[in-house]
Amino acid sequence: MQNKNSEGEIHLDSSFITLLQNHRQGGALNELGQALRIVADAAQLTGKPGGITLKVAIAPTNSGAVEILDDIKITMPKAEKIGSLFFVGEDGNLLRNNPNQLEMPLRAVESVPVDVEALKKVSAN
Secondary structure (H helix, E strand, O other), X not given: OOEEOOOOOEEOOOHHHHHXXXXXXXXXXXXXXXXXXXXXXXXXXXXXXXXXXXXXXXXXXXXXXEEEEXXXXXXXXXXXXXXXXXXXXXXXOEEOOOOOOOOOOOOOOOOOOOOHHHHHHHHHO
16 A cells, blocks of 8 residues: 655655664664575575565553564575485495495506607607
8 A cells, every 4th residue: 555645756654664673672673684684695595485574563551552572583495405325235224335236446547757748749740
């Protein structure tokens, strides 16, 4: 619902932002700002949506005033989890390597220095 003045300009009702600035000495507004940064960073990182919910309760008091209570909840984006592959051994234990595959005795090979200039001469002929 937008309120317009006689010139047709939109009048913004600032009562809610004023409440947030004053409620808990600005603590709720500060928490919302921090939550916004945290959820936005996580949404960018995961590519998934997150959210912030602000619930404001207004309770009457015996003195004729009202008490404002807030509840801020963050819903973090859920990152996708990847699975792991394991093989089942004869004893039922999970193994990272396939127990039915032969292991090859691999060893490191030493590198030998190569005379690059000599190779250039041989390939040019």
